[in-house]
Amino acid sequence: MYKYIIRRILVFIPMLFALTVIVFGLAQAAPGDALTGQQLADPRVDPEVYEKQREALGLNDPIPVQYAKWISNVAQGDFGKSLVFNGRSVADLIEARFANTLYLGIFSLFITIVVAIPIGIYSARKPYSLLDYAATGFGFLGLAIPNFFFGLIAIYVLSINLGWFPAQGTLSGPGMAGFEAFFSRLHHMVLPGITLGLAGTATYMRYMRSEVLDVLGSDYIRTAKAKGMSDSNVLYKHTLRNALIPIITLMGFEIGVLLSGAVITEQVFQYPGLGTLFISSVTNRDFPVVMAITLILGILILIGNLLADIFYSIVDPRIRYD
């Protein structure tokens, strides 16, 4: 097992390298000059001045050298300066937004788990019951409705017409602190959280149902029942432990889906997270920010996959990847 984990971590390194090369390549392909931020230089400035500055900034270096410089800066958390926000550092901009996206992601994952897993288990234990049919129906609907459309409906009904939840932002007013601020944040996260978690809820529910059904049909469950074990013991000690393995793995792989969903969802609710920052940066062609976010999200996905694989090899010793 340890051998596998070590090998898996070793594979992570070239993947990380490939990711940085792609992001760097995209940055190189981006139109405009890193110095001027525009395709054409300002005609009022002597071209020689530009040339000197380019030399000084290392923009005339061969591309591999530029890559090496960039990667060593990135490793130290320096993503360069934003082209738009008056030269604020990219790391600063991202830091301010990252926590918001993280909270939203965790909150929506929490909703997903709390809703999907119990319903999935119930559906599997009482297949073809009314609730099972309702859950299956919900699963189909949840996967077919675009999450931004669901978000718009949620704003229209729950926010505009009923006034239960705020439609955008993270805090009701400035100067809030302590519990008040915490609850205000939570209140603001309800709609985006549900919207972001909708597709995930549908997916996990279907998975959970089929996993539990699968496990319930296996021989060791029949043996456990034959020994006279109570139903709840069979459920918690044998069924769930086995059925939850693929679900937890799925979570690792679904990080990318969650993050991509966050980009759209945050836009609908004008939630100040990485997603809205990313979209405004793409709109303004603020490539240093775009590249930094792409890289960060890519690394998060890589880590998610890595953890999922490692976790899987720990909980399921039958797995041998040779």
Add this chain to the structure above:
Amino acid sequence: MQPNPQETLSTQPELTPGDNQKNTSKSPFQLAFRRFLKNKMAVVSLIFLLLIVVICILAPVFTDQDPELTDLFKIEQGPTDEHILGTNGTGQDNFSRLLYGGRISLLVGFSAMFFTLTIGILLGSLAGYYGGKVDSIIMRAADIMLMLPFLVLTLTIIAILEKITIPIFVTIIAVTSWPNLTRIIRGTYLSLREQEFVLGARAIGASDFRIILKHFIPNAIGPIIVNATLMMATYIIIESALSFIGFGIPQPTPTWGNMLSEAMNVRILRDHPEAWIPPGIAIFVTVLAINFIGDGLRDAFDPKSKQR
């Protein structure tokens, strides 16, 4: 998926020997089609989807408004006799945009699916049939593509390209989303490669191209069709999502996603639900129908999978 003979027989349990003989001579494709027809939800969805397609194609029959014509004297109007669903922020007629937009959304979904299918079959065939170095190069490339956040990558490419047209948009989607299908096709081929009939075909001197075309693709057609169908649904959602945030098919071309982006304007969101709810419902029911068809196809091609 290779339908095994027992399975085909067991679907026809109560036939007289004569009938039985006649029926076992049906091709796997015909058998799958027959199983598909038994799935009511899938058949209803198919009819419904065809209905949507026909309505969108015959858009000029249902409306005489120009979907791209702007009229700044009539912006954000409610429903009238002339404009059944009112007008949008630039005075374009919402109802005609809904119908014409359906054309674009369906066209983008279909052509992106077709393009991805082409790449997927090509690369999957190369990787799965030849194996070895070709295989590992293609599969590593697929791994790398899969670790990039799809939407973020797509948006970055769109930002770099600056000008987006329908063919470019379709290409971007296909180029960023081929790995899943390629993996599936490769996986199917790997199991086919070891089978005797392939050895037989090779022994009588069939070329690689012929073996792939005549033996591999027909045997992998089940998973290919199922995934292609589900892919089309995903692409319709992706197109609408990207158009919604303003990075999809540019105005004035109508698409369902473009129409929904109008709802980013709070006035329209609040006062004119008739402007943004219909395109949302249109996406929703189209995707739902396609998903049901996909599920029906999966059961039809692979009768063993009965999970919902």
